[in-house]
Amino acid sequence: MIKKVPVSQLCVGMYVHDLGGSFLEHSFWRSRFLIQNERKLKKLQTSRLEWVLIDTSRGIDLPADGAAAAAPAPHTAKTHAAEPAPPPATPEQQAFDDAKDIIDGSREQVKQLFADAELEGKIDLRQIEGLVQDMADSIEGHPDALTSLARIKRADQYLYAHSVAVSALMTALARTLGLSDEQVRLAGMAGLLHDIGKVRDPDEAPGKLGRPIQPPQELLRQHPGNGAEVLRRDPGVPPEIIDVCLHHHERVDGKGFPDGLVGENTSLLARMAAVCNYYDEATTTRPFKKGWDPAFTLFKMLKSSGQFDTDVLGAFVRTVGRYPLGSIISLTQSELGLVVEQNPDMPELPVVKIFYSIRWSHAIPERRVNLADPDCPSRVLPVVAPVDWAQSGLPVPSIL
Numbered sequence: 001m002i003k004k005v006p007v008s009q010l011c012v013g014m015y016v017h018d019l020g021g022s023f024l025e026h027s028f029w030r031s032r033f034l035i036q037n038e039r040k041l042k043k044l045q046t047s048r049l050e051w052v053l054i055d056t057s058r059g060i061d062l063p064a065d066g067a068a069a070a071a072p073a074p075h076t077a078k079t080h081a082a083e084p085a086p087p088p089a090t091p092e093q094q095a096f097d098d099a100k101d102i103i104d105g106s107r108e109q110v111k112q113l114f115a116d117a118e119l120e121g122k123i124d125l126r127q128i129e130g131l132v133q134d135m136a137d138s139i140e141g142h143p144d145a146l147t148s149l150a151r152i153k154r155a156d157q158y159l160y161a162h163s164v165a166v167s168a169l170m171t172a173l174a175r176t177l178g179l180s181d182e183q184v185r186l187a188g189m190a191g192l193l194h195d196i197g198k199v200r201d202p203d204e205a206p207g208k209l210g211r212p213i214q215p216p217q218e219l220l221r222q223h224p225g226n227g228a229e230v231l232r233r234d235p236g237v238p239p240e241i242i243d244v245c246l247h248h249h250e251r252v253d254g255k256g257f258p259d260g261l262v263g264e265n266t267s268l269l270a271r272m273a274a275v276c277n278y279y280d281e282a283t284t285t286r287p288f289k290k291g292w293d294p295a296f297t298l299f300k301m302l303k304s305s306g307q308f309d310t311d312v313l314g315a316f317v318r319t320v321g322r323y324p325l326g327s328i329i330s331l332t333q334s335e336l337g338l339v340v341e342q343n344p345d346m347p348e349l350p351v352v353k354i355f356y357s358i359r360w361s362h363a364i365p366e367r368r369v370n371l372a373d374p375d376c377p378s379r380v381l382p383v384v385a386p387v388d389w390a391q392s393g394l395p396v397p398s399i400l
Contacts, residue, residue, distance in 0.1 A: 001056045007049050012041055015059030020051045033101060034059055039137075040098070095142035099149050102134045103164060110160035110192060118199040122233040125189065132167065132188035139172045144342060147172055148325035151283055151294070159198055162280055167191030169276035169320070170269075173312075176319040177272075187269055190244035194273050197227025197245065221257050224249060240269055248273035253306030271309040275301070275316045278308075294320070295327035295339075299383040322347040323380070330381040334359035343372045348380070 002017055014035050032055075035041050044052070054062075109131055117123045138146045150165035170191035174184040228246040231237045247270040250256035252263050256274075266274075278301065285291035292300070298317060301308060323329055327339040329352065337352030349372040357364045369378055 001061075003054050003056060003062070004051055005054050005062055006051050007045055007047070009062055010035060010041060010044055010052065010054075011060065011062070012037060013060035014062070015055045016044075016052050017055040017058075018053040020049060020053065037098070092142070092145075095138070095145040096149065099138050099142070099145035102131075102138055102146065103149055103168075106131050106135075106164045106167075107157055107161050110163050111157070113192075114160055114163075114196065114199050117196055117230055123193070123196065123231065123237065125234070125236055128189060128192055129185075132171070132185055132192070135168055135171050135188055136175075136184055139168070139175060144321070144325045147320055151280065151326065153284055158284070158286065159195065162284065163192050163195055165280045165284075166194060166273065166276045169280060169316075170272055172319045173272050173276060173316055176315045177312075183269075186238060186240050187272060189238075190241045190269055190273060191276065193227070193231065193241055194245050194248045194277065195223065195227065196230055197223035197225065199230075221249075224258055240267070243267050244270050244273045246270075248277050250274060251307045252309050255306065268312070271312050272316075275308050275312055279316070279320075293327055294324040295322070295329055295383050296385065298322065298324070318347070321350065323350045329383070330358070331378045332381065333378060335364070335378065337369065337378070340368070343370070346372045352378075354378070 004020070005014070012035050016033055016035065018032065033040075035044070109128065113123060113128065135146060146168045147165075150161075150168045153161040153165070167188050168191070171184060171188040174187040179187065224246045228242050231242045231245055244267070247256075247259065247261060247266050250259065250261045250266045250270060251274070252266070252271070254260050254262035279294075279297055282297045282300070283291045283294050298320075301313060302317070321339070321342040323339045325339055325342070329337055329339060331337050331352070331354065334357060335354050336356040336358060337354045339350045340353050341351035343349055343351065349370075351368065351370045351372075353366055353368050355363060355366045369376055371378060371380065
């Protein structure tokens, strides 16, 4: 049953069926969602919305006296016993659910943003300020959730999904570097807009399946300048964001483009974008290449010479972890493990979910192991090549 409820009477467990106002009155990117925690509830209550529609078949109802009733079991016939309510989400699950909401909504928002830029030749920053704040809040609570989920992309959404991923990484890296709130905001917005110049490439435009072959270098080298040109048309775009768009392909040794800037002649935000952009591109599978494993990508970046600012790259490794969530690493005893949690004090010894035997070439019962445990017999083998276990056709276990 659909009910109209004042925002002041909402509570955790209700299912929002429709937001009773325009997008200018709130910062939610989905119009239908479960109020899973106090954070979402507070966002609703501090918005300019006066009321919302709730669906009592999918969440908690609100009796006349204002007290929340128990959530009904949906789709249950009267002649059948009610199914038990699902167990409450753990804080980690809630963090991943919130991050997924942000990512799903932000990709649609960036898709529209890029489409508007392509049609009108300019951009409205007001559309993304709330999104960047949501990212910053998510990273403040659980940085691994947003940065790991942002790596998941479909071929037909690569351009804007890549922009969202780089924005999440830039925001997290800015936090690690201890930058001010304003610099964190600029980092996130710059990440979203760093590839805006690619809207002029029909094979990169939103909704396209992507190129069957790698784009030529001359086309690749045009997009920073094209993007800066688009951003300069709006006097409200900060110069720091334009600079990141123009210079995120520079290298500290001066061999980058478009200007061949050397060392600190490139701004800090642009040097951050160079790291975040490379990492996300390298870990993403596209029609013309297979993505590298995150741990192997970091190994290659750390071994590179002259490409990245070493201080920024070191901070980035601290941000995502020496073995980022979702990495598949080789362990002693001829086993593979999926990284599911970081040990901040011992980043080289994460928590893994062991799921595959290299020796016997088949899946084994999953078991969660903390490599930092002194009694743990498993150890990480040095990363020298990407782990290619997928020939077996077995699915990767869930991070959660």
